[in-house]
Amino acid sequence: MNLHEYQSKLRFGDFGIPIPRGKVAETPEQAYDAARELGGKVVVKAQVLTGGRGKAGGVRLAGTPDEARAHAQTILGMDIHGHTVHKVLIDPAADIQSEIYFGVTNDRGARLPVIICSSEGGIAIEEVAATMPDKVIRVRVKPEIGLRGYQVANIASNIGLPREHWKQFGQIAGALYKCYVESDATLAEINPLAVTPGGLLAVDGKMSIDDNALFRHPDLAALRDASADPPAEIEARAAELSYIKLDGAIGCMVNGAGLAMTTMDMTKLFGGAPANFLDIGGGASADKVAAALRIILSDPNVKAVLCNIFGGITRCDDVARGILAALEEVRMEQPMVVRLVGTNEDEGRQIIDESGLPNVIGATTLADAAKKAVEAAGREA
Amino acid sequence: MNLHEYQSKLRFGDFGIPIPRGKVAETPEQAYDAARELGGKVVVKAQVLTGGRGKAGGVRLAGTPDEARAHAQTILGMDIHGHTVHKVLIDPAADIQSEIYFGVTNDRGARLPVIICSSEGGIAIEEVAATMPDKVIRVRVKPEIGLRGYQVANIASNIGLPREHWKQFGQIAGALYKCYVESDATLAEINPLAVTPGGLLAVDGKMSIDDNALFRHPDLAALRDASADPPAEIEARAAELSYIKLDGAIGCMVNGAGLAMTTMDMTKLFGGAPANFLDIGGGASADKVAAALRIILSDPNVKAVLCNIFGGITRCDDVARGILAALEEVRMEQPMVVRLVGTNEDEGRQIIDESGLPNVIGATTLADAAKKAVEAAGREA
Amino acid sequence: MAIYIDKDTRVLVQGITGYQGRFHTYQMLEYGTQIVGGVTPGKGGEWAEGVPVFDTVETALEATGANASVIFVPAPFAADAIYEAIDAGLELVVCITEGIPVRDMINARRYIDQTGSRLIGPNCPGLLTPNQSKVGIIPGDIAIPGPVGIVSRSGTLTYEVVYALKNEGTGVSTCVGIGGDPINGTNFIDCLRAFEQDPATEKVVLIGEIGGTAEEEAAAYIKANMTKPVVSFVAGRTAPPGRTMGHAGAIVEGGRGTAEDKVKALEAAGVKVARHPEEIPDLLI
């Protein structure tokens, strides 16, 4: 789960990291009030869970409250890479002398948290890594002893940070690592960490929280902003399904992520294209299957549905019942290829067969199922 | 540094451990008010940093506010093993069905924190260990993974805790371990952890904090109650000296704990007895030496002083100057044996010699110094 | 012979009284696995599917002499179950549970590496040595005994492969699902090494997916160390970069870990890579 810039920075602030004393506005008038209260120049920043908002015009400098209102007027409601802007952050403009990148994430290969730091902040770290790899410092942290002061001194030395900032840099580094660990984050980054006449300042920030750990962070879970998510993804999350919309015509319903990807791959192999990734998970109930089918059919691009279930924990008869339940609510015009193999496969097939559904096509092997789905989608298109 | 019962329990409460909703009273009237506010039976408990207060009459049950006032009247000002009672805790009397001991300390041999638990709570755990060793459960904790739920289940099972209390017991165990770690404690114990009709309750508690870690716990350092400490120990702490009063006639001033103990041992070996343990530490300044001498001479039992310095970090000339400085303030009637060896020993001896102090006796070896001190104390006695 | 489990493996089920624990205990017993006990704190003394339940692994171990455990406890408590099994000294710990926080697994894996125990998973289907033992949730009837060792990051995709082999009359020595999480206890290389040494295994199937660099590392290992032929399949050629494809941890990180990269690395190591799972039996011939 990703946090907005303003949410991330407030959390950084809770851990003692210096952040701008900004305000969130949801209307141009609120932006005006915020700018007036802050005084001086402000930055109006779109709060959207996607990158590249600066280039998209979502970040603008305002010299007066009126200008702030005008910018907010422009930015609020703007669409940035498919995300609608509902909030802007009004931050006092900082007098930035130089910009540092400072982030924490997991190094999967080393199976350790890793600090990533660069003197070249203010731009995407991937860009720095690609163009100036020497400028990206990576320091792994052993969780049992945490980020050590000496490691921070090494980093400060490596990025050539002036010594008068070392002490504060050490505090910020320690605080960000603590924030990362205690938030069960998978990413916590400050970019830029600005060097200003008043010291270091976390001018922009981003956090991603491990979804699997939200059970122990109800405060963070409550920060989820689903307003920009497509309705299908919201419904999928509610039903505990993994769903990602894609551009093809074949709606896929599969149990297991690996098999789901394979099923997608095979539609492509046989000349089609998947409309989505959808994993109904292990031991899926009929309810879950029904939700999955509703979500798939809500995509107007879908010309055919491919349901591929290899029963293990999941029972084929549950899946069959789920399909029937969904079709009582949702009208399905498209053909559906159904392949049920494994636990209770006979019972599952029988339920489908006896339902007398007109558009249902049975399949034996995975290849057979994929070919039939591609053909069916082709006929419909 | 030891915390009072009421301080320990308040800290336990901060970590989510259920504690009685008691109140501290410094006068009988406050005790009356507290008992009236709490209602019902209360226990009036002397707050002193020593054990055995129950047997000494420092813990009494009161049925009414008047009775609570009367008990407080008796207990306040009481001397318990050399500690004067300045505060009482008024706790509601708990309906105790059984008593558990639950503590955390360090197992030095294993170099790990260890949980100690017993179904036989309410009495000193040393007694249980001596008389019913099977009833004392020890479970070591690996700090990098902390106290695990399964370890707590093992403990609950071993002490025969009824299952309806397991969940709460797990929460309390986790909280006490967390409290122990985050307080840099060397001991955190609940005794008894009472089983009551309303669940488990930390009826009595004790904490010792690692003095060396107080720098990172200003809140805990502020809880120090020196009111019962002898003035000499308070002055020693202020001067960063290690001082412990003993019963003999030879005041010892030594640098280094091991050498200080050895010097004490040698007074005994040659027929005397040490009046104190006093380590002036490494690199002691003249100020520190002066404070040390003042503290030694404040003990009326002291018949002779034995100053044994082996210069390493500590410089003999600094020590000599400290002695002279102290003697300008404090009148010393007793003879003082001075042995200065090591760094700047010649300069040190010269300072002492040139001062023309009448009572100062030089010594060469450690044995020579100890013998001379015993003789001098004997002459004075 | 086989790897990791065989007919003598004596298994405890941690979380035996839960829905999944109970269901799969029944399935494992039906298959012939020696399930010698179950563990659910607070339910010691009960029975589940004819198996005695204990409060703790320690007491279960004393009573049963188990040497392995399989974990079905919910994600918030799964790391604790792993520590309990490891601290009790079990040789093999199979964690089926999915959704364990990454931080829990980083810490657990560091801890396990200091012990002599082997963890399989988490978020894995477990192991199957046909006609001897199954520890986990792999449907037993989809495999027959034979000379092919299988190691996979996936669950149901593995079943497809095993089932396709059976349909062609090819059997399996041991099938190991190592799980799809970014941090797990046993990786491809551990299993490849074990299969290389296992006399019952003649050929190996490695089933990978996008994300991470485990397949690339496996390829390097195969090139340097494997004498037995390896056939592979990699899922996720059509997955868009930068998106997480479900809980499998299949993340394409900064251009690394694409299916193309993995296929290329494996082919360069002499591995035949199937275009789809049902091609695997042909490539094994």
Next chain:
Amino acid sequence: MAIYIDKDTRVLVQGITGYQGRFHTYQMLEYGTQIVGGVTPGKGGEWAEGVPVFDTVETALEATGANASVIFVPAPFAADAIYEAIDAGLELVVCITEGIPVRDMINARRYIDQTGSRLIGPNCPGLLTPNQSKVGIIPGDIAIPGPVGIVSRSGTLTYEVVYALKNEGTGVSTCVGIGGDPINGTNFIDCLRAFEQDPATEKVVLIGEIGGTAEEEAAAYIKANMTKPVVSFVAGRTAPPGRTMGHAGAIVEGGRGTAEDKVKALEAAGVKVARHPEEIPDLLI
């Protein structure tokens, strides 16, 4: 020959720009120790006592090829200095700092045990190999080279013994102060083993004190493994039970760790125990 340090030991001083660091750097240089660099974060590029100062151990190591360090940084930062030295791969780390919190040392010791480095201390006077090297704060002029190895939990008490030996014309191979803290890096047994193997050491003096069970464990080790004669002294016969005698961690726990217990255990292991430190030279003859 000697143990742990000799004329080839190349030493970094961590905390070189502090009062103690600077003073003892001068003393060590005077004695002939190879002090090749110092470390103080934020002071890289400066010089102290003629020695170059670096910001970090890593950079100091690259520039100097040191293989040991001695730590004089204040207690709140000492654990960090230990981790820095260990992580840089130094073979020997000597921590003089006293007053490090117990919890810091519990964690540090667990960490160090997974590495190949040796920590001496904390709260110790360091090591002295006469006429070759001194790493720490032991006054160099109180010892002459010779065949007696010394290991001690104490500081100034050790100096007394070394000095008494010198006064009798007896020299020292290496003197190791392991420190008085409850948790330290190197114990009696480590040093006894090293002395037993060191050709330059013919006899060993072990200086203990009340508290803990280190002397009892050393006695058991001596009985089982030492062929060289051991002479001992134990401080604290007059210390009252249950009180802490200063920072030395000399705590009598539940009746264990008394001076009498320790003397008894040592004598039972064939060790001659002196009644006072100045008797030791006689017992060595």
